[in-house]
Amino acid sequence: MTLRLLRQGAIATLLIDSPARRNAMRRDMWQALPDLVAEAEADPAIALLCLVGEGAHFCGGADISEFASGYATPQAAAESNAQIRAAVEALAGCTKPTLALIRGACVGGGVALALACDLRLASDTARFAVTPVKLGLIYSQADTQRLMQAVGAGRAKEMLFSARQVPAAEALAIGLVDRLWPETDFDAAIAAYAEGLAATSRPALRGVKAMVAGIAAGAPPDAPDLAALFEAPFQGEDFAEGSAAFLARRPPRFTAG
Incomplete structure (x- = not known):
């Protein structure tokens, strides 16, 4: 399985483990995500849940290699979209704190997953893009609303219209991320931050x-x-x-x- 739930003390990590594809999410990964979130939520030993990508990137969004089959018919498209929506909403609905730990690419559905988390903690290598218009598509209502809540309506439209890459420093300045550290300090910084949260009530x-x-x-x-x-x-x-x-x-x- 390329989506795994790991535990270290009071901290659970939902690991997107497909680095060869920049951690793009396949349909089986979207399907697995709600059950893994529920597992972390049900475990009394777990204080918080972190979402992280293996290797140099957070998440490249939905795996485009599955688009031909996943969106071949209206019914297939509805089913694919429902699976993605269920995964994102499961993460957003988790009652425990959720942290997106972001380095490298965070694109499309990856941004949706990050926005579904309570906090977005980023390395200065992080870069963000919301790219549906490049495929002739638009972001869903829920994903658009979360983007607007983070950066405001005007900036959300600019990001959605242009599909441009937003570097880490700009993402911090506009409210897309909450904390930013140099890549050289990132692993130690997020570990200390998460452990500090987990030690509270x-x-x-x-x-x-x-x-x-x-x-x-x-x-x-x-x-x-x-x-x-x-x-x-x-x-x-x-x-x-x-x-x-x-x-x-x-x-x-x-x-x-």
Whole structure:
């Protein structure tokens, strides 16, 4: 399988392992992705999920060698698009924090996968392009919406119209990526960053994600479900441990949960 779920302590890594094709996603890989995300989400030992490409590139998008068969008829096209949509939405719907770790090419469907993650952490070798217009196509509504949320409507249109390559420094400046490191420091930097997140309260991480999602979805002020989400942790074990650790001037020892 060229899409694998790896575990190292509290961090799970979803590895796109097809470097000879710049980690382009085949249909079997799109099909496998939702189950692998669900597996990571169901494992109480896992605090967060990282998405990474093997080798020099993140993801070259959908594998173009399958286009002739995958889009030969309206029914085949609908099935192919549904598989891709299900994969991207499974990643976007994960309740645990998700990090896209990006170096090299991040193109088309690769950008969609990256945008479905909570954070995009990039090497200065990263380069981005959203290229459907080169094939006479357009980006899906959900993918376009996530791109607009990241960079704004005007920049989204410019990227979609031109299909140009956006270098890492520009991607950081426009909000397409959240953090950027030199390639020479990238592996160490993302390892330290992910480990730092994994060491915090897991219920709090999930709560932050749910709070931001609710607000982004248009929750009214003082929404009851978000108010409950805020109030509940005050009675939790992690608040008691975090408070005790703060007073004792020691690192907190949060348990899996």
